Amino acid sequence: MRTGEKVRRRTAQTILAALFFTAAASQFAPSGRADTAKYAVSVERGAAAKMRDGVTLRADIYRPQADGKFPVLLVRTPYDKQWIMNFGLKAAARGYVVIAQDVRGRFTSEGDWYPFKSESQDGYDTVEWAAGLPYSNGKVGMFGGSYVGATQYLAAIAKPPHLAGICPTVTASNYHDGWTYQGGAFEQWFNESWSTGLALDTMRRRTEKGMDALGGSKVLPLLSYPVLEGPSSNGIATYFTDWLAHPNYDNYWKQISIEDHHADIQVPILGIGAWYDIFLGGTLRNYVRLKKEAGTEAARNGQRLEVTVGGHAGGGRKIGAVDFGEKLEVDGDARMLRWYDWLLRGEANGVEKEKPVKIFVMGKNEWREEDDWPLARAKSTRYYLHSAGGANGLGGNGTLNNTAPVEEKADQYVYDPSDAVPTIGGPLCCQALPTGIGPQDQRPAEERADVLVYTTAAFAKDTEVTGPVSLDLYVSSSAVDTDFTGKLVDVGADGFAQNLTEGILRLRCRNSQERPELANPGETYHITVDLWATSNVFLAGHKLRLEVSSSNYPRFDRNLNTGEEQARATRMIKATNVIYHDKAHPSALIVPIVP
Numbered sequence: 171m172r173t174g175e176k177v178r179r180r181t182a183q184t185i186l187a188a189l190f191f192t193a194a195a196s197q198f199a200p201s202g203r204a205d206t207a208k209y210a211v212s213v214e215r216g217a218a219a220k221m222r223d224g225v226t227l228r229a230d231i232y233r234p235q236a237d238g239k240f241p242v243l244l245v246r247t248p249y250d251k252q253w254i255m256n257f258g259l260k261a262a263a264r265g266y267v268v269i270a271q272d273v274r275g276r277f278t279s280e281g282d283w284y285p286f287k288s289e290s291q292d293g294y295d296t297v298e299w300a301a302g303l304p305y306s307n308g309k310v311g312m313f314g315g316s317y318v319g320a321t322q323y324l325a326a327i328a329k330p331p332h333l334a335g336i337c338p339t340v341t342a343s344n345y346h347d348g349w350t351y352q353g354g355a356f357e358q359w360f361n362e363s364w365s366t367g368l369a370l371d372t373m374r375r376r377t378e379k380g381m382d383a384l385g386g387s388k389v390l391p392l393l394s395y396p397v398l399e400g401p402s403s404n405g406i407a408t409y410f411t412d413w414l415a416h417p418n419y420d421n422y423w424k425q426i427s428i429e430d431h432h433a434d435i436q437v438p439i440l441g442i443g444a445w446y447d448i449f450l451g452g453t454l455r456n457y458v459r460l461k462k463e464a465g466t467e468a469a470r471n472g473q474r475l476e477v478t479v480g481g482h483a484g485g486g487r488k489i490g491a492v493d494f495g496e497k498l499e500v501d502g503d504a505r506m507l508r509w510y511d512w513l514l515r516g517e518a519n520g521v522e523k524e525k526p527v528k529i530f531v532m533g534k535n536e537w538r539e540e541d542d543w544p545l546a547r548a549k550s551t552r553y554y555l556h557s558a559g560g561a562n563g564l565g566g567n568g569t570l571n572n573t574a575p576v577e578e579k580a581d582q583y584v585y586d587p588s589d590a591v592p593t594i595g596g597p598l599c600c601q602a603l604p605t606g607i608g609p610q611d612q613r614p615a616e617e618r619a620d621v622l623v624y625t626t627a628a629f630a631k632d633t634e635v636t637g638p639v640s641l642d643l644y645v646s647s648s649a650v651d652t653d654f655t656g657k658l659v660d661v662g663a664d665g666f667a668q669n670l671t672e673g674i675l676r677l678r679c680r681n682s683q684e685r686p687e688l689a690n691p692g693e694t695y696h697i698t699v700d701l702w703a704t705s706n707v708f709l710a711g712h713k714l715r716l717e718v719s720s721s722n723y724p725r726f727d728r729n730l731n732t733g734e735e736q737a738r739a740t741r742m743i744k745a746t747n748v749i750y751h752d753k754a755h756p757s758a759l760i761v762p763i764v765p
Contacts, residue, residue: 176348207263209234216278219271219299221292228278229271229296231303232258239307239497241334241514242267242300243313246293246321248276248283248368264507265515269300273321276371283372285409286320286426288347293325297469301332308332309514313506315339315442316449316482316599323456326439327431329465335472335513337506340481341440342452343459344430346423347683349449350413353700354676354683356727356736359593363600365410369403376401380687414737417429419683424585429455432463438472440509442502445532445671446489446608447481448597451702454638457527457543474509475543477705482599483608490595490608492668495535531636531658532670532680533707544637544703548762551641553626553714555583555751555758560620568624570716570759580750583620585652585720585731587742591615593725596669605722612659612667612717622718622749624759633708637762641699641716644755649731649745650688651678655722656699658759659715660708667715673701674726678733688733694750716759720747 196765210754214231221227224243230251234240254270261268275283276294301308310332312322319341326336342349350357380401389395416422424430429452439460443453458476464470479498480489512521527540553570554617555561559579561568568581593603595610605614616623640657657672678686680697689695708714721728728735751757 173195191569197376197580207260208265209263211235211259211262213258217269219296221274221281221288221295221319225274225281226280227271227274227280227296229269230254230258232262232268233305234262234265234267239305240265240267241309241311241510242269242303242306243510244269244271244297244300244310244312245318246271246273246289246296246312246325247314247318248273248285249318250277256491260503261507266507266510267300267303267306269296276376283368285368286324289321289324290328290426293321294328294330295323297330297333301330309334311335311337311514313337313339316341319449320345323428323435324426326437327428327434329434329436333437334741335438335440335510337440337442337669338453338456338507339502339598339707340444340447340449340453342449343428343455344423344452345426345428346416346419346454348452350552351417351683352451352726353674354417354679354686355433355674355729356414356417357448357725358727359603359724360599361410361413365407367600369407372406373403376406384403407451410511417736418686428452429459432456433465435460436465436469438469438474438513440476440506443475443477444481444483445477445479445530445704446483446597448483448599450477450481450597451700453464453477454543454703461542473526475527476505479530479532480599480608483597490606490610492609494530494532497536498530529636529705531634531705531707533632533634533709533712542684544762545764548637548764550760551763552567552756552758552760553624553716554756555581555624555716555749556717557622557624557751561624561738561749562619563621564616564623566623568622570624570714574753575751576753578752580748580752581622582746582748583622583719584744585595585620585747587721587728587730589620590721590723590728591618591621591655591719592724594669596672596722596725598725607673609668609670612657612669613665615716615719616667618719620705620719620721623715624718625715626713627706628663628711628713631710633714634669634706634764635708635714635761639701639762640760641701641718641758642760643671643697643699643718643757644694644750645677645697646692646694646748646750647677647689647731647745648691649743650733651729652731652745652747653677653720653726653729654699654747655717655719655726656701656759657717658701658704658761659717659723660706661713661715662709663711670702670706671704672722673699674722675699676729694755696755714761718749720745 251270258268272279274281319338525539
């Protein structure tokens, strides 16, 4: 194997390991029926399924070597269908037909690759093709994570008649906000690393089409023969430039938005999310809204949610710099199969008696079942920002407590895009940064003067925060556009500052991501920064901390503060950004406290 080919495969494997279905997110300990093999398994490679426009997609099929018909588990992936082999063999031995298909334009399937564009119609056509196979009983369930979760939701909104359920893991609800952008800011690290990884296969396909040994045979001198002509990279990932060309939530995004089509979903869903996952917000939104908006009563009542730790930030008991204990590590395949045993095969294995929500509570590091999400018993609590006007950095005088402010001097800092606050851990994909991934010590960032730090007194007893978290701020800026970031942090007795959840808002998007408006310099605005959610027990002696700044780079692109089109702008200016916290402007962190 050539060195370049080895590098390509290693890089692809790294990306796949971070993205592919249940390996990306630890799930839950199986119970009930044992996971035992009953059948010998036959494997068919490269089975052809013709889509409505004539394009042929290829799939590997794993099925029991036995008479009769079996339910189908379908995975449609852009990450190479061969990676499903171990699961395919295991599930087929259990009595399922497992179909792993390369999506359009990827690996062995025909057509042109463009994320999201064809997944609804191809998903519909593939489900119906799978249901009609001679060894299928007509019930099709789907599974997988990240983009493979998107292929499930996009198929579901097309309403294929034989789709019986989906099990999407660590995936989103809106491919604008919470995938490509967040709060109006471009998810730069994810978009660039993901697109680069996907482009490898596209480049390979283009190279193979251009191979012409006969045409090159006339080249003289022989030393000048091009063993391999590298193809042009022009147009290799047109979707990336299209994403930059559509920074607002317009029709480009709306036509593929899951949450704009929740009413079209008619199947039960086991949705798996993870604290520190880059798509956590969408996982939670899908559950909450589908319980109310799904197209049938069975679908509305059939929503289930399970939230672990890690997702794209890693698997195993240690995520980032934190060991979450032995209870976190479980068999995700078995959990998903147990759910499908109940849903597709009608087994009375206890799934029907379980509560619909199961979450891993950090701090205590234990699993807990719940009646719903968000927790009805959680009390929305305001922690007001306070200071003497100098909350800058760890050495500042910023504090948090439940007492509303009266008269206090505002805090301010200078945000310089050429010296942005670095990303330290957090929800990242598809590779870790040198500063880590997931939970990491935030003190290096908190030393900076352009990071405002507000901290509570040490808790006298264990205090649980479980549910949505938001930041209610009164702000102004010297610039016509800038960003405001927030980060919830658990400070241990030893000072270790563990990030829990975070968010960002581009000021121009303060009222709408469909119709952004530049700001008036110096004018005070009341904004909300969505920090998504967490479940964490602040142990006795720990402190709750809030960081406020204007950058989290390169997770998000740097706002250059000029108001120009971000995709093309090169000019940077500094912005003096102000956070007000007084009687008329009671800025606060809002967290759900569980009694």
